[in-house]
Amino acid sequence: MMTSVHLLIPAAGTGRRMGADRNKLLLTLLGRPIIAWTLRAAEAAEAIGWIGLIGQACDRPALETLLADLTLRTPVVWIAGGDTRQESVYNGLQGLPPEARQVLIHDGARCLATPDLFNRCAAALDTYKGLIAAIPVKDTIKVVNRHRQIESTPDRQHLWAAQTPQGFDVALLKQCHARGLAAGWSVTDDAALFEQCGLPVHIVPGEETNLKVTTPVDLALAELILQQRLTQAAGDEGHEQK
Numbered sequence: 001m002m003t004s005v006h007l008l009i010p011a012a013g014t015g016r017r018m019g020a021d022r023n024k025l026l027l028t029l030l031g032r033p034i035i036a037w038t039l040r041a042a043e044a045a046e047a048i049g050w051i052g053l054i055g056q057a058c059d060r061p062a063l064e065t066l067l068a069d070l071t072l073r074t075p076v077v078w079i080a081g082g083d084t085r086q087e088s089v090y091n092g093l094q095g096l097p098p099e100a101r102q103v104l105i106h107d108g109a110r111c112l113a114t115p116d117l118f119n120r121c122a123a124a125l126d127t128y129k130g131l132i133a134a135i136p137v138k139d140t141i142k143v144v145n146r147h148r149q150i151e152s153t154p155d156r157q158h159l160w161a162a163q164t165p166q167g168f169d170v171a172l173l174k175q176c177h178a179r180g181l182a183a184g185w186s187v188t189d190d191a192a193l194f195e196q197c198g199l200p201v202h203i204v205p206g207e208e209t210n211l212k213v214t215t216p217v218d219l220a221l222a223e224l225i226l227q228q229r230l231t232q233a234a235g236d237e238g239h240e241q242k
Contacts, residue, residue, distance in 0.1 A: 004049030047122030
């Protein structure tokens with residue numbers, strides 16, 4: 001039987017780089033808000049038994065209306081976010097139910113993650129205390145200085161692009177967040193906190209299509225990928241009915 005894990009979804013993003021005047025997760029993607037696709041994928045994952053949606057107070061009415069329309073079977077709990085992603089996840093950890101032992105954290109803007117990816121990350125938590133979904137970097141990466149002059153070219157075979165979900169032992173991650181708060185650390189993801197505390201973080205192979213919707217170009221790519229998936233699903237359903 002698959003272990004049920006808790007999921008936190010930071011959903012307090014802005015629309016600045018999208019050129020929008022509101023939370024980008026409320027922008028429409030094939031007729032539904034971006035965050036709706038994220039929630040539907042999470043609910044379809046057998047391993048997810050509880051979802052904490054972390055957002056800002058100004059977005060709460062819209063997100064609660066959306067949740068009512070989606071009528072998800074998986075319990076979804078509202079958690080007030082902070083001024084940064086790090087603060088929001090800290091709040092999310094405090095909002096977990098007491099029985100939570102393992103947690104996945106998934107950016108709301110990664111609306112193309114599949115249920116399979118959630119399940120694989122959840123299963124890996126039975127082996128690892130910290131993990132992230134990631135894919136090998138295909139481009140050659142350059143390290144540059146403030147003058148935009150190249151300083152080095154790291155070996156590509158050692159470079160992976162981090163995605164979410166990221167998964168952790170709840171008690172250890174709470175300790176890392178508390179230590180980071182006390183020390184004034186500023187990080188962009190929870191794996192970095194684990195690393196700062198000297199704890200190992202393992203890779204779970206991610207998905208090429210698991211992009212983060214940040215710009216209008218990302219939104220256009222997401223629409224294309226989703227449309228292809230829906231067309232494929234409709235075709236498969238038609239074959240089954242014959």
